Amino acid sequence: MRQLALVTGASAGIGRSIAADLASRGYDIVGVGSSAKVEDLASELTQTVVHPVRADLSTREGVDQVWREVEALDRPLEVAALNAGRSLGGGFLDTDIEEELVMIALNITSQVLLAKHVTRRMSEQGHGGILITSSLSALTPTPYESIYGPTRAFMLSFAEGLREEMKEHGVTVTALLPGATATDFHHSAGMDNTVFGNNDWKNDPGLVARQGVDALMAGKDHVVGGDAKTRRSALLNRVLPDSVKARRFAKSSRPTP
Ligand SMILES: NC(=O)c1ccc[n+]([C@@H]2O[C@H](COP(=O)([O-])OP(=O)(O)OC[C@H]3O[C@@H](n4cnc5c(N)ncnc54)[C@H](OP(=O)(O)O)[C@@H]3O)[C@@H](O)[C@H]2O)c1
Structure with missing residues (x-):
């Protein structure tokens, strides 16, 4: 039987490329997105079986819905790519706290809830691989x-x-740390008027996804997603003082009037 992978945020950007990469390696895909775009995945990934799930992962109901769909397939789950996430740009004095709480629910709470289901399932199976999308921003x-x-x-x-x-349960966990990547991510975060708002200089999501899936398959602990310059930035982030990094980051994230 073909192997099964769950990919969240599969309707766009890095997650869509992760889903395509896993499909090309022979996985069937449970692909999750919050918009109708997720329905297009099946027509794009014709070489595999795609189960699209439209759910709002920032809610408990959305997470439960996704897990019900995985359970309904009654198959081993070999891979889970917990990737869905968003940002919100702007000065903290100006940003909307309700939007920030929704972001925390999506970027943290939903990942932990899904990881609880996934780790229990994979440890029962005695095998599996989990890819968690973090960021150089970590x-x-x-x-x-x-x-x-x-x-x-x-x-x-x-x-x-x-x-x-x-x-000890035969399950690997790999963190993917992409550098800035050319997706709709910063536009959706309201950051068009920042350096991050320009996609021209950023990494290709296909490259970032391939590096993530390669690292997952190799059972690595983490991988930086992006080109040589991105990998150099990751090294610098390990050694520079936080105050210097904060000033450097603000140059790219601060909105221009
Ligand atoms: N792009 C970057 O520069 C960058 C850099 C480092 C790390 N990352 C990380 O990479 C991950 C993917 O980002 P991306 O660049 O691929 O962003 P993206 O192109 O905006 O895609 C985000 C994906 O998450 C889904 N999503 C958003 N809100 C959701 C919700 N409430 N419920 C379910 N799904 C939801 C979207 O679904 P719909 O489109 O259907 O709404 C879409 O599939 C994120 O975790 C992000 O933190 C991105």
Whole structure:
């Protein structure tokens, strides 16, 4: 029987490329998105079986709906790519707290809820691989995206701890840390009037996804997603003082009037 992968945020950007990459490696896909775009996945990935699920993962009901759909297939789950996420740009004084709470629910709470289901299922099976999308933003203060960066830092730290726990159950956990990637992500975050708002200089989502899936298949603990310059930024983020990183980040994230 073909193997099964769950991919959240599969209707666009990095998640869509992860779904396509896994499909090309022979996986059937449960692809989750919040908009009708997720329905197009089946017509795009013709070489595989796609189960599209339209659900709002920022709600408990949405997460439960996704897991019900996985359970209904009554098949082993070999891969879970917990990737759906969003940002919100702007000065903290101006941003809407309700939007920020929804972002925390999507970027953290839904990932933890899904990970609870996925780890229990995979440990019963005795095998499986989990790919958690974090970000280079996990390694730096993120002024003018002041809540987003901490949500990615949470996911990196979560992935690192979970990885150690899951070893004895035959399950691997890999964190994907993309650098800036050319998707709708920063536009959706209301950041068109920032350096991040311009997609011309960013990484290709196909490259980032391939690096993530390669690392997942190799059982690596983490991988930086992007080109050589992105990998250099990741190294710099490991050594520069936080105050320097904060100033550098603000140059790209601060809205121009
Ligand atoms: N792009 C970057 O520069 C970058 C850099 C580092 C890390 N990342 C991380 O990479 C991940 C994917 O980002 P991306 O660039 O691919 O963004 P994207 O192109 O905006 O795609 C986001 C995906 O998440 C889904 N999604 C958004 N809100 C959702 C919700 N409430 N419920 C269910 N699904 C929802 C979207 O579904 P719909 O489109 O159907 O609404 C879409 O499939 C995120 O976790 C992000 O933090 C991105």
